[in-house]
Amino acid sequence: MTAVEWDEVKRLAADFQRAQLTSTVQRLSERNCIEIVTKLLDLKLLEVVFTTDGKEYVTPQQLTREIRDELYVHGGRINLVDLVKLLSVDLNQISARAAEIERTDQNCSLVLGQLIDKTYVSRIAEEVNERLLQQGQVTISDLTRQYDLPSDFLQTVVEKQLGKTIHGKQDKTDPQVFFTESYVARNQACVRGALAAALRPISVATLLSQCGVEERLFYSIIGNLMETKQVAGVITGKQQSGSSMYIPSIYSRSQNEWVNSFYKQNGYLEYDALVRLGIQDHQLFVRRHFPNEKLLLLPTCALGPQVLDQVEAAVEEAVATGSMVNIMPLLPSFFEPEDAKEILTEVLKNSKNKYTSQNVHVFCSTVVLTEQFIQKLTKPFDAIIQKKAEEVVSSGAYLLAQAESKVQNNRGLAEQDESSTKSDRREERRKKATGGKGGGGTQGRETKTKSTKKKYLRGKAAAGDDSDEETASSGKTSKSSVNKLELLSFAEIKGVLTADELLQEEGDDLAELIVEIANHIHPLLNMSGLVAAEVIFESTMATTAQNRRKTHSELQDKLNAMFTNVRLFEKGIKQFSDKNVEQPLAKYLIKTLCTEMTNEIFSYVAQExxxxxxxAKELSPEVRMKILNDLPNESKEPLLKLHKSLNTNSVEEVLNCVEGALGPGICDMILRKPDKKKERSQLLTHRQALLEQLTSSEDPALVLHLASLVLFQAVTQTMLHASGRFVSNILTYLQSHLTAEIFKTMQQYHDLVLKLLTSGADDDHRSHIVNALQEGMLAIKEIATSFKKHSSTEKSQQQSE
Structure with missing residues (x-):
């Protein structure tokens, strides 16, 4: 404010004062006064508070004085809402002035909309002290209900006045509880007397009802009594749960003395006896009372090592003598079979390392039989089994069981083929939906070639799409079907065991034991009988059909598989437009697979x-001609054409001759029609076989050979049967289908293989070539296994460019 403005204010104030001192004629009107006050308020030279009726002004200092006066009149506590009615001032103004009073005056507090001064707090403290003297204890919750004030405020008030106005103590366990010394001493004397009079366990609830002490205070008192050793005993169970028990020390001592004496005399502790002593949690008590004893906790008792040693000694004696032992007579009379079973399990577990070479069996939960004893029991069955095996073979029952197993096997294979067909259809629909195309992939099964082709073609009796898993499963089905044939019935085994002298020596009541032993040896004896029957049956079949190697259906399946393979390999050969490559490949296919198929046909015809x-030797052209000369005239012409077709370069001509040789009157076999799905499965199987052989191979030449075949199939989606000398031709064909980097890697590896094959054994440069081949082998395998991935990536890069 400038000096001019301040001078003007002084003049106005002087004029105002003169106007007040003048006579009534010169007095200001109410309107002029309002304007003057309004002007002063606008200039912020005056601060007033309007009343709620709007007819009066009050300054903040005056409002503060009036609030303090009202606080004094109301005894040091007044609600701000009541001040609104008394002073006719807005609640916001009163709240602001009350907050200012609380800030400037330490003796005043603003609590939940109430203004409280020191005098009221002192009166509260005096009243609390009087209540303490009357009742012995007070709680903050009771004070909160009485004074309608927050518990934290009252807690602070009582704690500040404790030891001054309020003569008492605060509970250590519950800070909201306050009591006097005399109250605690009176209750403590009552509790001490009750505990001193107790000679046996008593529940805390009973003590509380007799002493009339609060549960919270009781635990505090008994804790102090135990710390000062004024009472001898312990509290068990959870506090504040109503299930706690007080156990006097004299009772615990007598209890422990009885338990120690009983265990020392008998070597075990019965749970029922512990319950009668008042011990409810018996297993916990046993573990705590005997921390260093290796006790076995059973359902009905706790067993010490003394009894376990007796049982273990009896079992070891039975194992050493190859006999049997029943442990129930070794145990006290109250033991149950469930207890004996756990004891026996523990003994066998602990004694396992002592006789690992001996096999023991447990029957009826309590009887131990050694393997040697069981063999003695099964020895009388040897003659019976041999006789039964001869009867089942001579009667034809064994042959009938085998026939049924074969029918089940064929049915299982048909269901498996149907399942595979459905799976292929779903896969085909899925690929069509996603826009994919069929072809060779890494998830199929493929036929092995080169060094593994004979193993594949001769080792398998089924077609090329039959896997090892199918053969294993069929064998398992056949075996399980034959196992259903029962040579010895359960009743027969039970009858023989009942009359056995070894078991009669052990006692009279052995019916249940005999039943369990019979159940145990029943499948073993039947299995032995089936083995004997199989030996007899195979001996019989060997004498009647010694020279017959294959059945008609097996050879038909095998030839169908070989025929399909040759036809698929022919498609691969036709990928080469150069006759100088195509004809040698066809000749190699005829020389290997076609010749093998022809030999199979001639062998079958010769046997028939x-x-x-x-x-023992492979059929040569001379042997085939000898067989042809001995054949009937109606069979000679088709087989002679087949024999001569092996000298041509046309695979198609050989296949036509094979089809004629398999016809009626010669082999009486049917060639299956081409199946696209099976051909695709054959392609996948062949590629998978190549990849498996490639992964396990460490020969550089063979790795290059297999990688070339895999790449050729991936590019053309056809199989190729070629020897190692055709690798260079295959790489030439693949050059236009491979990236420059891949072809360069393959060609360099091919050149290194040629150098290795042409180098001498003592050539110093040979070791460098071998090292280079070993280093590059992983790259060749990676190219073959992930060719599709690389090709698709390269293609996408070219499109982006």
Whole structure:
């Protein structure tokens, strides 16, 4: 404010004063006064508070004085809402002035909309002290209900006045409880007397009802009594749960003395006896009372090592003598079979390392039989089993069981093929939906070639799409079907065991034991009988059909598989437009797989017509001609055409001759029609076989050979049967289908393989070539296994460019 303005204010104040001192004629009107006050308020030279009726002004200082006066009149506590009615001032103004009073005056507090001064707080403290003297204790919750004030405020008031106005103590366990010394001493004397009079366990609830002490204070008192050793005993159970028990020390001592004496005399502790002593949690008591004893906790008792040693000694004696032992007579009379079972399990577990070479069996939960004893029991069955095996073979029952197993096997394979067909259809629909195309992939099964082709073609009796898993499963089905044939019935085994002298020596009541032993040896004896029957049956079959190697259906399946393979390999050969490559590949296919298929046909025809030849050696052209000369005239012409077709370069001509040789009157076999799905499965199987052989191979030449075949199939989606000398031709064909980097890697590896094959054994440069081949082998395998991934990535890069 400038000096001019301040001078003007002084003049106005002087004029105002003169106006007040003048006579009535010169007095200001109410309107002029309002304007003057309004002007002063606008200039912020005056601060007033309007009343709620709007007719009066009050300054903040005056409002504060009036609030203090009202606080004094109301005894040091007044609600701000009541001040609104008394002073006719807005609640916001009163709240603001009350907050200012609380800030400037330490003796005043603003609590939940109430203004409280020191005098009221002192009166509260005096009243609390009087209540303490009357009742012995007070709680903050009771004070809160009485004074209608927050518990934290009252807690602070009582704690500040404790030891001054309020003569008492605060509970250590519950800070909201306050009591006097005399109250605690009176209750403590009552509790001490009750505990001193107790000679046996008593519940805390009973003590509380007799002493009339609060549960919270009781636990505090008994804790102090135990710390000062004024009472001898312990509290068990959870506090504040109503299930706590007080156990006097004299009772615990007598209880422990009885438990120690009983265990020392008997070596065990019965749970029922502990319950009668008042011990409810018996297992916990046993663990705590005997921390260093290796006790076995059973359902009905706790067993010490003394009894376990007796049982273990009896079991070891039975194992050493190859006999049996029942442990129930070794145990006290109250033991149950469930207890004996756990004891026996523990003994066998602890004694396992002592006789690992001996096998023991437990029957009826309490009887231990050694394997040697069981063999003695099964020895009388040897003659019976042999006789039963001969009867079941001579009667034809064993052959009938085998026939049924074969029918079940064929049914299982048909269901498996149907399932596979459905799976292929779903896969085909899925690929069509996603826009994919069929072809060779890494998830299929493929036929092995080269060094593994004979193993594949001769080792398998089924078609090329039959897997090892199918053969294993069929064998398992057959075996399980034959196992259903029962040579010895359960009643027969039970009858023989009942009359056995070894078991009669052990006692009279052995009916249940005999039943369990019979159940145990029943499948073993039947399995032995089936083995004996199989030996007899195979001996019989060997004498009647010694020279017959294969059945008609097996050979038909095998030839169908070989025929399909050759036809698929022919498609791969036709990928080469160069006759100089195509013809040698066709000739190699005829020389290997076609010749093998022809030999299978000639072998079958020779067996059917009883033509003798050396079966240990592979059929040569001379042997085939000898077989042809001994055949009937109606069979000669188709087989002669087949024999001569092996000297041509046309795979198609060989296949036509094979089809004629398998016709009626010669082999009486049917060639299956081409199946696209099976051909695709064959492609996948062949690729998978190549990849498996490639992964396990460490020969550089073979790795290059297999990688070339895999790449060729991935590019053309056809199989190729070629020897290692065709690798260079295959790489030439693949050059236009591979990236420059991949082809360069393959060609460099091919050149290194040629150098290795042409280098001498003592050549110093040979070791460098071998190292280079070993280093590059992983890259070749990676190219073959992930060719599709690389090709698709390269293609996408070219499109982006």
């Amino acid at each position: 017509n009883m033509i003798q030849y050396d079966e």
